[in-house]
Amino acid sequence: xxxxxxxxxxxxxxxxxxxxxxxxxxxxxxxxxxxxxxxxxxxxxxxxxxxxxxxxxxxxxxxxxxxxxxxxxxxxxxxxxxxxxxxxxxxxxxxxxxxxxxxxxxxxxxxxxxxxxxxxxxxxxxxxxxxxxxxxxx
Amino acid sequence: xxxxxxxxxxxxxxxxxxxxxxxxxxxxxxxxxxxxxxxxxxxxxxxxxxxxxxxxxxxxxxxxxxxxxxxxxxxxxxxxxxxxxxxxxxxxxxx
Numbered sequence: 672x673x674x675x676x677x678x679x680x681x682x683x684x685x686x687x688x689x690x691x692x693x694x695x696x697x698x699x700x701x702x703x704x705x706x707x708x709x710x711x712x713x714x715x716x717x718x719x720x721x722x723x724x725x726x727x728x729x730x731x732x733x734x735x736x737x738x739x740x741x742x743x744x745x746x747x748x749x750x751x752x753x754x755x756x757x758x759x760x761x762x763x764x765x766x767x768x769x770x771x772x773x774x775x776x777x778x779x780x781x782x783x784x785x786x787x788x789x790x791x792x793x794x795x796x797x798x799x800x801x802x803x804x805x806x807x808x809x
Numbered sequence: 810x811x812x813x814x815x816x817x818x819x820x821x822x823x824x825x826x827x828x829x830x831x832x833x834x835x836x837x838x839x840x841x842x843x844x845x846x847x848x849x850x851x852x853x854x855x856x857x858x859x860x861x862x863x864x865x866x867x868x869x870x871x872x873x874x875x876x877x878x879x880x881x882x883x884x885x886x887x888x889x890x891x892x893x894x895x896x897x898x899x900x901x902x903x904x
Contacts, residue, residue, distance in 0.1 A: 695829040782829045782856050786836035799857040807863040 673784045673793040674701035674727035677777055678720055678742040678751060682707035688777050696781030703727050703738075715746055717753035724754065728762055737765035737790035739797060741776045765790060771797035779803075811879040813872045813886075819893040823864035827893050832856045834889050840876025842886070853886070870894075 675692065677685040685706035692702050703723035708714040720740075727738040742751050755763060767790055769776065776797035783796035817823055823831075835842050835853040842853035846868060851858035853872065864870060874882045887896075 695825060697833070778825070778829075779856050782832060786833055786854075796857065802857065803860060804863070 672699065672701060672787060673736045673780075673790050674703065674738050675777060675780055675784065676703050676705065676720070676723045676727060676738050676740040677773070678715060678723075678740060678747050679706045679773065680713045680715055680743055680745075680747065682711070684743075688774060691774075692777050692781035695778055696785040700781045700784050701727055702777075702781070715742075715750035717750040717757070720750055720754035721757045724758065724766055725762065728765060732759070732762045732765055735765050737767065737793075739780050739784070739790065739793045740766060740768045741771055741773050741780065741797060742768070743773050767791070767794035769794040769797040770801070772801055775800035775803050811874045811883045813883050813896075814869060815872070815887065815890065815894040815896060816869050817864055817866055817893060818895045820866050822866045822868075823859070823862075823870070823890075823893060825860065827890065828859045829856060830889055831886060832859060834885055835882065838874070838876070838878045838882035838885070840874045840879040840882050842872065842874045842879075842882055845871040845873060 677688050679685045685704040689702045689704060692700055703726045705716060705720040705723045708716055724738050728735040751768060779800040780793050780797040783793045832854060843850045844853050844859060846862045846864050849862055851862050872883050872886055
């Protein structure tokens with residue numbers, strides 16, 4: 672099953688988001704968190720992001736179903752780029768960072784992962800979450 | 810081809826929780842499954858497509874399945890929706 676890596680400036684934000692994924696996608700969906708700094712402040716941490724990705728990929732990344740990473744904004748992108756640079760080619764090949772909103776993307780990607788979808792399908796589902804309408808007009 | 814017509818009775822309509830569950834169950838079946846609502850239809854195996862229908866309380870939806878396990882699929886999906894729908898279409902409703 673494809674796993675999710677949730678990256679935010681805030682630890683509590685991604686903890687809450689993990690609860691949402693578990694509630695809607697199911698407990699079996701694997702979620703790793705990289706939220707906040709090591710000393711509990713708001714911020715992002717490239718080392719922790721790389722760790723979270725590797726936890727999802729496991730000891731044999733080549734046979735892993737892969738990881739879809741979702742992030743919030745600003746310096747999170749820089750930290751994610753640094754984390755991706757730290758990965759081996761084999762690890763990098765099974766990580767996707769879709770252009771997707773963090774909250775809706777995690778919700779939709781979590782459900783998609785839960786049905787056994789492929790890495791590309793889970794990433795595509797996260798991208799499609801950007802089209803979700805908040806208050807339908809009809 | 811199998812078909813079921815249901816009326817959504819949950820006050821929140823077919824919201825995120827039942828929609829997510831619905832998509833998970835639909836994906837267990839090989840049949841092509843559609844939800845029709847008003848003039849539109851969505852692939853029942855796609856969460857985004859399903860949520861995009863914005864199914865409101867009191868509206869009629871039709872589940873259509875085509876394939877070897879169509880009847881079983883609609884049986885399972887109808888059962889899952891039990892708390893949210895009534896089996897009898899609302900009187901005078903289109904569809």
